[in-house]
Amino acid sequence: MNTEGTRRDEIINTATKLFKEKGYSAVTMRDLATAMGMKAASLYNHINSKQEILKAIIISLAEAFTQGMETIKNSDETVIRKLNLIVALHVDITTKNPYGMASLNNDWMHLEEQLEYYLQLREGYEQDFVAIIKNGIASNEIVDTNPEVIMFSILSTLRSLYLWIPNKDDLDPKILAQNLSDVLINGINK
Amino acid sequence: MNTEGTRRDEIINTATKLFKEKGYSAVTMRDLATAMGMKAASLYNHINSKQEILKAIIISLAEAFTQGMETIKNSDETVIRKLNLIVALHVDITTKNPYGMASLNNDWMHLEEQLEYYLQLREGYEQDFVAIIKNGIASNEIVDTNPEVIMFSILSTLRSLYLWIPNKDDLDPKILAQNLSDVLINGINK
């Protein structure tokens, strides 16, 4: 046996970076091979298809979000605190794999067999999110604006973190999460 | 002479929709031709290259943002009001061409000769934006948090509008802009 997948993981990590720069469709197996210092055919000793790489990148991330949301949803916290935890979840996952988040956001439509499953996870996540917001409105914790506008506004920012975090590695994730929570929840008006 | 470019414009509009669904690289000239009800070679009676289509989509949008920002920047308004105007600018442009915004956000890296120019416009836009926020902090109009976090948070939401607006055409742009301004500036805390 092995340390399980070391070489395969290197390929997936390299692909992740290339996908974030040019997008899945624009990256060829020969590009990937060159970046790995080998020939395209050699990649197939470690992976079964280009598709499979995309799946490995996206599905694990999507499941991490679903699992995190499950925990938050079932926790015994105020709505504001749950929103804090959602922000922290996104900052955490994105900090650990910012390049993969690019594929999650931009290349999900090139999943094939796994497309439906991915959309399911995404749909579930958004339903849980909007339910939390509706609870907050009902319990008078948050302002009574269109709940979907609120979710969209917060989620757009969190989904774009991958564009930003790699350029700001001087910023501590804890502090970033705190600042973001502040701005998203309390606004910027003085 | 002509109504100038009618057929060419149809091709660009059709391409815009296809690009938003699959991304620039994944759309072939044969896909585009099929969607237009013609053969790939016939497209070249109206356009010079695939590249040129992308350029036509992206650069005009980027210039619209730059021009809008110029007007706002030079206007004689409070910082909060300027931010309202920026929100309205994004809602306006995105409502008029939501599909094109997908390319602006996701396919800009496939510009070639125009890439540098695009990046220039984008850089300028962000500098103007962050300058407005810094003014607001200095004049005590807005809260003293990291100005880049504030800009990032607002701009991420505005840049994601294209994902959302096409599904919500029951929502009046004026009302949407108002709701968004509220949430982005005043937050959601009660």
Added chain:
DNA sequence: ACAACAAACTAACACTTGTTAGTTTGAATA
């Protein structure tokens, strides 16, 4: 020394890519 094996290689495949050249069609203009 030998067997086993991970990991690279060369060569080739069937197909798809953007694009060009030259031709046909049918309606508007002279």
Added chain:
DNA sequence: TATTCAAACTAACAAGTGTTAGTTTGTTGT
């Protein structure tokens, strides 16, 4: 009626695509 012209067509190209088959290489444990 003859001419012009936009806009479609067929045919083909050179290069690039993901992937397969079979082979070589070098290390590791027996």
